[in-house]
Amino acid sequence: MAASGWLKFKWQHWSTLPELRLKLVVTLNESVLRNFNAKNYRIWSDLKYGSTSDVVKMIASTSCCIKPAQITYSIRGIWSSSRSFDGWRTHLSSTLFRPELCFEALQMISQKLNDTLTLTGPGTEAGGVMRCYWQPAALTDELAGNRPVVPVKLLGEDLVLFRDSDGKLGLIGRSCPHRGADLCFGRLEDNGVRCPFHGWHFNREGQCVEQPGEPEGSTMHEKIKNVSYPVMEKNGIIFAYMGPGAPPEFPNFDCFRAPETHVFAFKGLWECNWLQAMEVGIDPAHASFLHRFLQDENPEDSYGKQFRDKAADTDIPMTKLLRDYPRPDISVEQMDYGVRIVALRHLDNEKTHVRITNQIFPAAISIPMSREMIITQWHVPVDDETCYWYSMFTSFDKPVDKALMREQRLKEHTLPDYAPIKNKRNNYGFNAEEQACETYTGMGLDINVHDQWAVESPGRIFDRTKEHLGKTDVAIAKYRRMMRAAIASVKAGTTEDLPMLNGVNAAQVFGPISNDTIGDNATWQQAFEKSDQERRAACKGWDATI
Numbered sequence: 117m118a119a120s121g122w123l124k125f126k127w128q129h130w131s132t133l134p135e136l137r138l139k140l141v142v143t144l145n146e147s148v149l150r151n152f153n154a155k156n157y158r159i160w161s162d163l164k165y166g167s168t169s170d171v172v173k174m175i176a177s178t179s180c181c182i183k184p185a186q187i188t189y190s191i192r193g194i195w196s197s198s199r200s201f202d203g204w205r206t207h208l209s210s211t212l213f214r215p216e217l218c219f220e221a222l223q224m225i226s227q228k229l230n231d232t233l234t235l236t237g238p239g240t241e242a243g244g245v246m247r248c249y250w251q252p253a254a255l256t257d258e259l260a261g262n263r264p265v266v267p268v269k270l271l272g273e274d275l276v277l278f279r280d281s282d283g284k285l286g287l288i289g290r291s292c293p294h295r296g297a298d299l300c301f302g303r304l305e306d307n308g309v310r311c312p313f314h315g316w317h318f319n320r321e322g323q324c325v326e327q328p329g330e331p332e333g334s335t336m337h338e339k340i341k342n343v344s345y346p347v348m349e350k351n352g353i354i355f356a357y358m359g360p361g362a363p364p365e366f367p368n369f370d371c372f373r374a375p376e377t378h379v380f381a382f383k384g385l386w387e388c389n390w391l392q393a394m395e396v397g398i399d400p401a402h403a404s405f406l407h408r409f410l411q412d413e414n415p416e417d418s419y420g421k422q423f424r425d426k427a428a429d430t431d432i433p434m435t436k437l438l439r440d441y442p443r444p445d446i447s448v449e450q451m452d453y454g455v456r457i458v459a460l461r462h463l464d465n466e467k468t469h470v471r472i473t474n475q476i477f478p479a480a481i482s483i484p485m486s487r488e489m490i491i492t493q494w495h496v497p498v499d500d501e502t503c504y505w506y507s508m509f510t511s512f513d514k515p516v517d518k519a520l521m522r523e524q525r526l527k528e529h530t531l532p533d534y535a536p537i538k539n540k541r542n543n544y545g546f547n548a549e550e551q552a553c554e555t556y557t558g559m560g561l562d563i564n565v566h567d568q569w570a571v572e573s574p575g576r577i578f579d580r581t582k583e584h585l586g587k588t589d590v591a592i593a594k595y596r597r598m599m600r601a602a603i604a605s606v607k608a609g610t611t612e613d614l615p616m617l618n619g620v621n622a623a624q625v626f627g628p629i630s631n632d633t634i635g636d637n638a639t640w641q642q643a644f645e646k647s648d649q650e651r652r653a654a655c656k657g658w659d660a661t662i
C-alpha cells in the first residue's frame with residue numbers, strides 16, 4: 117500500500133441491503149501528526165472502489181471529521197456491484213479497495229517534492245530514474261543529410277550525435293575534452309569526429325584516438341575518453357541509454373514490433389518541464405474541453421489526425437462524443453509497464469464508451485489515435501525547462517502514409533529544432549471569433565497546439581504547491597506515487613519499483629492496449645479486450661497478435 121508507514125486505515129462497516137454504510141477511520145502516526153495540518157488535505161466527496169472489472173458506485177452522502185489524531189470518514193452509498201452482496205466484506209479488506217488514494221492524492225505538493233519530481237539533470241532524483249531507461253535522443257530523419265552530425269541536449273547534458281563512416285551511431289560529449297571547443301562543428305572524418313581546434317579525433321565510443329599536434333609517439337590520447345552513451349535506432353527514433361551498467365532490453369511494444377513501413381516518427385519542442393507535458397497525456401478528462409470542436413468535421417478527412425475519426429464502430433464523430441459526454445469516469449490500474457487508464461463515458465442507450473490509454477514508465481504514454489493507428493509518445497527532458505515530445509504512430513492496418521503525415525506536421529513546425537510555428541510569442545494563433553464558433557481554444561484545429569498551450573502556459577516549471585487536483589486527476593496522482601517509489605528504489609540500489617526493470621521479462625511486455633470501444637454497460641471490459649484482439653487479428657502487414 118503506497119501510503120503505508122504514515123497512515124493507518126481501518127474500515128468499520130455496517131449495512132443492510134440495499135443501502136451500504138461505511139466508516140473509514142484513519143489513524144495518523146506520530147511523524148505525520150507532527151506535520152499534520154488539516155488544511156493540507158482534502159477528502160474525496162465520494163468514494164468508488166473496484167478493479168476495472170468490478171466497479172462499484174458509491175452514491176449518496178459522505179462526511180468527514182478531522183480530529184487531532186484521527187480522520188473519520190463516513191460514506192453512505194447504494195450497492196450497485198455486479199458482485200454478490202455477500203462478497204462485499206471480502207472486497208473491503210482486499211487491495212481492490214484503495215482508500216489511500218483518497219488521501220495521498222490530495223496531499224498538497226511541497227516545493228521540495230516538486231523539485232524531486234521535475235528536475236532531471238545529472239545527480240537529480242527523477243533524473244536518476246530517467247537514466248535507468250532508454251530515452252529518445254533524435255529522429256533518424258535528422259541524420260539524413262550529407263553531414264550526419266547533430267547537437268543533442270538530453271536530460272540537461274550537451275552531446276553530439278553522429279553516424280560514422282561504418283554507418284554506426286555515436287553519442288558523445290559536445291565539449292572537446294582538450295579545451296572545450298564545440299564538437300558539433302567537428303570534421304566528420306576517419307570514422308569519427310575531429311575537433312577543428314587542434315585536431316583531436318574521437319571515435320563513436322568517445323575514445324580519443326589521435327592528437328596530431330602532440331609530440332610524435334605520444335600516448336596521451338589513450339587516457340582521454342569523452343563522455344559517450346549507447347544508442348539504438350528503432351523505427352525512426354534514435355534512443356540513448358544514459359544510465360549505469362548495461363542498458364535494459366526494449367519491451368515488445370507495438371511501435372517496436374511493427375515493421376518500419378507501419379510506423380511513422382516525429383517530434384516537437386515544448387517550452388516547459390517534461391512532467392507537465394507528460395501529465396496532459398494521462399489526463400483523459402481534458403479531451404472533452406481542450407480539444408472540443410464545436411462543429412464536426414467529416415471523419416473521412418481524418419487521416420493522420422487525433423480525435424477526428426468516428427467513435428469505435430459507430431457513425432458518431434469522436435468530437436461529438438467527447439463534447440456530449442464531458443464527465444468521464446476514470447480509473448487506473450498498475451501494469452507491468454506503468455499504468456492503464458480507463459475512461460468510461462456512459463452513453464444514453466445503456467452503452468459505455470471505453471477509452472484505454474496508458475502511462476509507460478517513466479516518461480511515455482500510449483494512446484489511440486484512430487481505429488487504424490495508436491500513438492506512443494515520449495516526453496523527454498532537454499533540460500528542466502524544455503522538452504521534446506517524440507511520437508511513434510503505429511498502424512494496425514495499411515502501411516503509414518509517411519509523406520502525408522510528415523507534410524501535415526512540417527507545416528506546423530520549423531527545422532532544425534522542430535519548434536512549433538504557433539507558440540507563446542504569437543499567442544498560439546489565438547482567434548476570438550474562432551473560439552466563439554469553432555474550437556474551444558480558438559487556437560486552430562491542430563490538437564498539438566492546444567496541448568502545447570495547456571502545458572506551456574502554467575510556466576516553465578509549474579509551481580505545484582498551488583495546484584488542486586480533482587478526481588479526474590487520479591492517473592496523475594498515481595504516476596507521481598510511482599515516480600516517488602522509483603526514486604526510493606534507485607536510492608536504495610534496487611530495481612524493485614522500477615517498472616520493466618524489476619525482474620519482468622521485457623520481451624513479454626506487449627501492447628499496451630490503447631483503444632476506443634463502445635460496449636454494453638455491464639460488459640465494457642470484455643468489449644475493449646475483444647476489440648483489441650480483433651484489430652490485432654485483422655492486421656495484415658505484421659504479426660500484431662499477443
Ligand code: FES
Pocket residue numbers: 292293294295296297311312313314315316
Ligand atoms: S579544443 Fe578540441 S582539440 Fe583542442
Ligand SMILES: [Fe+2]
Pocket residue numbers: 396402403406407563567
Ligand atoms: Fe490533449
